[in-house]
Structures are given as C-alpha cells and as structure tokens.
Amino acid sequence: MNQSVAKLLRDVMPYLGLVLLVGYFSFSSEFFFNARNFERLATDSATLMLVAFGMTLVILIGEIDLSVSAVVGLLSVVLAQMMVAGLAWPIAMVLVIVLSVAIGTMNGVITVYGQIPSFIVTLGMLAIATGLAFVFTGSVSVAILQYDFLDLFYSDQIFGLPIPLIIVTLAFLTCVGLLNRTRFGRELFAVGANMEAARLSGVPVKQRKVTVFAIMGLLVGVGAVLSAARLGNGAPGSSPTLTLDAIAAVIIGGASLFGGWASVVRTLLGALLIAVLNNGMVLLNVNIDAQYIVKGVIILFAVVLERLASGARS
Amino acid sequence: MTSPHRQSSLRLVLTGITKRFPGVTALDDVSFDVRAGEVHAFMGENGAGKSTLMKIGAGIHKPDAGHIEVEGARVTLGSPSDATDLGIHTVFQELTVLDNLDVGQNILIGQEPMRGGVWLDRVALYREAQAVLDRLDIKLDARAPIRTLSTGQRQMVEIARACGETPKVLVLDEPTSSLGRQEEELLFALVDRLRADGVGIVYITHRMSEVFRLADRITVLRDGKHVVTAPRADFTREALIAAMVGRSVDERPSGSAVEDLHVALRVEGLARGSVVRDVSFDLHAGEVLGVAGLMGAGRTELARLMAGVDAADSGQMHLFGEPFAPGNVADAIAAGVAYLPEDRKTQGLILSLSVADNIALPNLGRLSRSGILSMTKLRELATIWSAKLGIRAASPQVAVDTLSGGNQQKVAIAKWLATEPKVILLDEPTRGVDVGAKAEIYALIRDLAAQGAAVMVISSELPEVLQISDRIAVMAHGRIAGIVPAEGATEESLLDLAFTEVQDGQGVAA
C-alpha cells in the first residue's frame, strides 16, 4: 500500500470506524441510539477513558503498561475491604488512589532506573497484583455497602451530568493541556522520539519517565474507584479486558508504537470506538468472548496501518 | 613500491554509477575499478560520496543508474550476501564484530564448518579460524571472547573474517581511524601481504601518509563526482589536496586577535576513565578554540564533561571565576554553556519533531511560566532563530527530517544559540553539510566569537580547524598534546601533535 494512502487511512480510520459502528448499531438495535443508552455508555466507559489517557502518555514515551487490569482488580478489592472494615469512604478512596500512584511510580522506577523493559516490569506487576487480589479476597467478590459512595458516582449529578462524565472530561482537558501546552508535555514528545537527543537538550529523561508512570497510576487509581462504584463491589477479575481496551484505544488513535507521537484527542476517539463496540455488542447479545477476537483484529489492522503509514518496510 | 598493474585482471568495475537520496545526489556518474594485487586509495572530503560508493559495492545500496562488473561479468548486488558471494568483502568503519561471540565464531560466521551437514564442527571451527589468523600473521587466540579485545584487535578479527577465503576485492573504510600507531603498522603489513596474494584492495582514508605509504592508484571524489584517477606517482601532496578541495583553500578570515581576552571557562585536571586524562586549559571569551585530534583521542568525551552530559571522575572547572560543576545538561544550559553534539541525527535533533519544537527544546524553561508554555513566545523564538541562521524550511512547523543536511545542522545550532550561551562547544559543526552551508556556519562561528562568546570547535577536518580557529588544542590519547596559535600552524604540525605517543601509559606533558 502506498504510504500516503496508509497515512490518510490511519488518520481517517478512528472517525470512519466510529461513524460506521454508531450507524450499524443504531440500525440493528432499537436500544442503541437514545440518550439513556449514551449516558450509560459514557459512565460505563469512564474507567477505560481514564486508563486510555494514561496509556497514551506511557506509549508516547515508548513504554507500555500491561498491569492495569490486574491493578484495577487489586485496588477495587482493597477499596472494598477497607470499607467493609469500617473506614469512611472518602478516606478509603484517597488511600486507594495513593496506593495506585505508588504502584505506578514503582513500575516507573524499576523500568527507568533498573533499565528493564517496561513490558517485563508491568508483567511482573500483573502477576503480583493478581495474586494479591486473590489472596485478599479468597477469590470471592467483596460487596461495597457504603451507599453514599455508590450514589455519588452513579446516581448523583452535577448540572445534570453524571459525575464520572465530569471526571473524564476534566482528565481529558488536563491531559490535552499537559501534552500540548506545558513544558512537561513537549519534553515527553522529545523523550519518546529520541531519549539521547532529549537528554543532550537538557531534558531530565528519567524523572520525566517516572512521572509519566506516576500519572498513569493516578489515572488508574481514579479509574479503579469509578469501576468499583459502578460494580458495587471489589473483585480481582473485575475488568478483564481493560488493558486490551486501553492499548487498543491508543493504537487506533494512531500513536507510534515506538514512542514519540501520540495524541490524547485521537485516543479519545479510539476509546469511544471501543466503548461503542462494548456497548453495542452487549445490546446485540454478541458472545462476550468474541470481543477479544474482534478487538484483537482491530488492533492488528491499526498496527499494520500505523507501520505502513510511518514507512516501515512491508 | 609500485606493484605491476596487470590490465587484464580487473577485479571490480563500477561504471557510470549514480545514486540519489531525497534532496541530494550522492553520486553522479562515477566510474571506478580495482585490479588484482593493487591498493586503490579512495579520497575525498566528508560527503564526497565515498561511503555511498562503498555501500553500493557492498550491496547495501542499489545504484539508480550504472552497472557493476566482477571479473568481467555484469552482476547485480541486491544484498550484502550477493557481494560476499562474489568475493567482495567490506570492512566498515563501524565494526560488525559481534561482541557476544568469540574470535573463531566471528571469523567463520555464516561459513561454520559442519560435520555430516547437520552438526556444527566446533573443533574444526577453531582450527580453521586459527589457521586464518596464522596465515595473516594476526596474533590472536581463536577462542578469545571478543569483549576482551581492544578496538584494534577487533578490527583485525573483522579483516580476518573478510579474508577467511582469500577475497577477490577487500574494501577497507578508514581502517586506521581508531587504531594506535603500532596497530597501524600491523594493519599496513597485513595490507601489503594481501596485495601480494593478489587481492584487489580499495582503501578509503582521510590520511595522506597512509595513501602515500600504501596506494598504487588514487581516485579522488568531490561532491559526488569523479575528479581524477591516477597512479600514486602522479600526485604530490599538494596536488592531491587541490583535487579533493577543488579550490584553493580560502584565506583564514582575520581572527579577532584581541590581546587581553579574559578567561570564560577554566578547566583544571578534568578526567574520566581512560578517555579523558588530566586535561587543563583555558577557554577565552571572544576566541574560537579549535580542538583537533584523531578519532578516539577524547575530544567528544571532553566536551561532554564540560557540558554536564557525563560526570567527571576528577578535576574542576570555573566559569567566569565561579566554580562550575554541572550535574546534567540542564545545569550547563542554566549556567550559559551549550553543547552541540557530533551526530545531529541521533543526538542533536529530534527528527520527527518540527523545527520550532527542536529550537524550543533546550529553551522550554524560559518559554514557560510555572510549567505552562507560552505558545506565542515559542513561535517567536523559532521564527527569530530560523531567520537569523537562514534556515530554509517551508515553515517552522515542518518536521526537521524533511530538511536538507545543511538546514538540519542549522536547526541543531539554532536551538543552542537560542539559549544565549556564553560558552558554546560545537562538535563537528559542519559534518555532512554542503559547501555553501559550511561557509555560512564558519561565518556564524566567527560572529559568535566577535560578539564575545567563548567558542570551542571540535573538528576532524584539519583545514577547517586551521581556517576558523584562533588557537588550536590537539588531543592525543585523552590528553591535550599541545595548544598552538592557529597563525603559523600547519596540518603537518597538528598531525605531529596528534600522533604524540603515550609513554608508559602516562602520556605527554601538555
């Protein structure tokens, strides 16, 4: 395929895919195209959105985080257990987010200062978090019975908007601003494209990378809180496809697989596409397991397109 | 030492070779041949097209026009293995010795002896490899791990690999660039032996002495075009230089020979490992200090210590009288010291980012308030410096990798000038740029000094060092072998210093 054609396709695909999917689901399910379903879609996909924004930064600097599903599982379990133990929900919530930032920072510190590929480090973290989550629960889900907490995130509204939607919007605007309008953001592009050149230009590469992993931790932490509130419990395997979905969103958004280019705006499109897919497949009663294949093939397509567009040999 | 030229035994003939890369014609209708039992030296300034031609001979690049004959038969070199199958072996300046393997495995890689077609015959492997080493009189153990060898020894392994079966053509790309003098002599002896064996040797080098020591014939390239091919005896040193340069070397612009220059950066006893050893000198405001020396003399390493890229083991620096000990590049930038790295593609620039982003990168601190960037200031900075350096780009928003080499280099320099440095260290500032851009960069360097900046220029091109410097420091084996005024210095006098021998591992007095 011609490189410029591939470029065009890569740039158009998220929009086109989204339009086609929305069109298809509107046509084939009477429950799809209405405000109520869209609200559900937005709140259901809040965790995915937050994690995908974080994953954008991680992939931008040429790294990856494979531990998010497991960490969200662990955090939801810890949150639920703390509430069961009688801790007030605001405190439990803050503690869980702090824990998540600590886990993210640890991923970053080991990757950067230990010079170990992040896919190994986060795979290790995946094993640790999965194991710990099961150890804490004995393999059963832990119900959350503090209704203030559940209501806050999934009944209450501000200006008629569900709170998860507001959080996602704020996170989105912050990430967009961070990447495009701050010193930190511009430096991340440099770090991802060429670490050595960035270092020689005075960018503190290692600190920047660790900070990105910490931000990822923050977003994963908030995402875990929203996920626990939505499900009303903490369970080790509560979001099995989260890692897949987040990476898919970033790659559909056309991020460079080697780092150096990514866009939160385009990730949002990718995440919306995945969210619509998740929602629509449920409405159409598609076997939930088939989504792995569907999403896997979508990533496959996006990955090859990205490589063609960036002129890799074919 | 003219060996007989047997016209009949043409080994490799390249005819009418043209090679274009985006934006540049690297080779324009170049023809070239090498005969059995001769050393054909290949000369030209950086960017003359030597390495492109060599890569075409090695099957790495395909020519856009022209054809290649090996022993009279028209061939296509589609891959490196096509070339080696035909007996054309190339020893690149960048060694391809695999340092996770041992000497024998490297020498016979791809030709490992087999038993019964399926078993690797390890005994035979070391025996055969040792035989190759012995035949070439290279004193190495075939079982020695590569990581225990010196650079010179690794190069011998590389040559031994090319000579496992006596090659028809052996291409040596600046083989002495990282060798000590003794290792050089070993290499010359090896080249003589291979010539006697009837190998056609293409010898690419920058060094006059080697050419006159080894070559039977000499070909000069300039700006991708063939200039002259003739027996060595037809050349004098001056004629050769004239052919390479293609013009009489410009008179040195009168330096700002201000008498009472004050010290901008004082370096005392700076050292790092064995690459930079006890270096002391003063860099004055308003002067251009050229730094010459052979590859591996420690010039780049010294500049990196001065710019906070690497940490020094010992020694100290004073910047305008204040202690200066940068812990990282950001410290150096803040103190007014800028360092342009030698390789703009991997170190100096971020090719995928725009001109504006590249120029802004070391200046982001100044362009932001509590971390928030002023996009207006960023654009202004890029526009101002693009204009000042005459960067030819459609807009500051285009990616740097779409620019020509000369313009890329100007962006790399612009980003550092934009930091408004008091001391600027330029490492090979004109490498791989065309003649026009070179002249502009020279003028820029003089301007900087005239405006009072302290400028240090590392260059491997002696004419360049002589042309732009007020004083010249020559490094050898990690030390400063001498600092001389540019007035009155010659290439010979500088090379003489560069070849200063290290005694008892202690080195020379500065």
Added chain:
Amino acid sequence: MTRAQIANYGIFFAFALVVIGLMLVSPAFRAPENLVSIGRQIAVLGIASFAMTFVILAGEIDLSVGAVASASGVVTAMALAAGMGPWAILVGVGVGAGFGLMNGLLTIYAAVPSFIATLVSFFIAQGVALTLTGGRTILFDADWFRDLFATGTVFGLRSAFLWLIFAFLALWWLLARTRFGAHVYAIGGNQQSARMLGLAVDRIKLIIFTMAGALMGLVGMILISRIGNARSDGAIGLEFDAIAAVVIGGTALGGGTGSLLRSLIGVMLIGVLNNGLAILNVDFNAQQVIKGVLVIAVVLLDRWARGLKGASA
C-alpha cells in the same frame, strides 16, 4: 564473588539452596515419588521456556505463549471430539504454528515491536479459546492421545516427561550444535551487524517465532492430555512463567547471551519452588506474587551484575 560471577553462576547456587532448604524442611518434598511428580509438572513450563529461550536470544519476546497453548489445546480437543483421530495432532500444531507465523510476520515484515505483535496474538488466541469453549470444558475421549502426550509410560517414565526430554535434546542440538543456532546468537548480539554480515536475519526470526508457536501446539496437547479435557484458560499466565524461567536461568533480555541448559535450570527452580510452596501449603495466589517479585528481582540483579550504564540523569 565478583559481579560477573554472580551473574553467571548465581542461578546454580540459588537452585541448590532452594532444593537443599526444601529437603531439610519437608519430608514430603524429599520423597522420591514427589521428585517424579515435579518432573511431570515441569513438562509444560519446560517446553514453553525452551521456545521462549530462542525468542529472547534473538532479541525479541513472545507474550502470546499461554493464550496460544490454550487455544491449541481447545482446538485439538474439539478435533478429537469430532473424531478426527490422529489428524487432530496436526490441527493442534497447526493452530500454534499459525499464531507463531503471524507473530513473525508482524514483527519482521510490518516492523511492529514484538511485544505489541505478540500481545495482539495473545488477545486473538484468548478470544478463539473463549469463544470456542463458551466457558465450558471440552471433553474428549481418546486414551491413545492422552497416553501419547502425557499419561503413557515408557520404561517407567511418563510420556509428558519424555516429551520434555526430547524437546530439550532436539532444541539444545538446534541451538548449540547447528549453524542456525550460531546465527540466533549472532542476531541477538547485534542485529544490524548480523544483517551486514549477510545472515538471513528475517528468515531465522520467522522460523523462531513459527517454531515457538508450533511448540505451543505441543504444549497445548500435553496440557489437555494431562487433565483429560480442555479449558479456555488452560495455560493462562504461561508466558510469564516461561519468561521467568528463562530470565532466572540467566538468559539476558535483549538477546545474545544465554543457553537452553540455563533455561532448564530456571524451569527446575520454578518447578521445585511451585512444588515446595504447595507442599508447605502456601496459597497458589501467593505463589504468583512470589514469582512476580522474583522475576523483577532477578532481572534487577542481572542488570546490576552486568553493570548499569548511564548513571547520570
């Protein structure tokens, strides 16, 4: 010990230490029949680790190992249940090799980093296994098949164990005693140089990925033979255990140095550890945690022993 010695021989000491420690603490561990059962338990991990050794030596990674083994197992079980007989073996190996081929093509010809390419295969293979089973357990009735891959005995040795031995010998020969093997090291040492030297870098990598996939087919068949049925999550997390075994054995991430023997020792260490922890009544999930910590610790130790580069920020 010097850093280099720790990097080279640390694994042997660690292994001896763990075995001796467990023998002293637990009579059940030192029972002969337990040692036999360890041998049987490590067959799956062993073959997966051998495949992973080739991939890592060549400077790549394969994250699809567990999912592909599960998918192959499921497909084979269905083929057996459908009465395909011996053809089922071909199907199982074919599914594995197909995923491996995809990994190779994506990594080599589309220049996708292998951790992304194999992650894609991981998701697709997992989807295939989940969709085909629909969460059910696939039963099949083929004793000959189970005997062939796991339960049969020759000279008192279980066939699963024999497969492990056979795979080790064949792959050891391939890696240590053929030109192909020598070139795997060369590629891992410096891919650019290997290419310049005219080695068939792309073809060798493609073979490695495809072979790893085919071996996952074998692993899948051993897995379903051992328990007599197939589940979608049969080999879940196998990629991590395999990477752990390879890395603990001392084969360097990034390629070029290591050996199959080292991986075998890594496998035995993990096998003994799993077995010992189970005997000592340590929860399975806690074992996962221990392994996760262990891998990161070992890689860090390895980096330390080789000397960290670039100390300054």
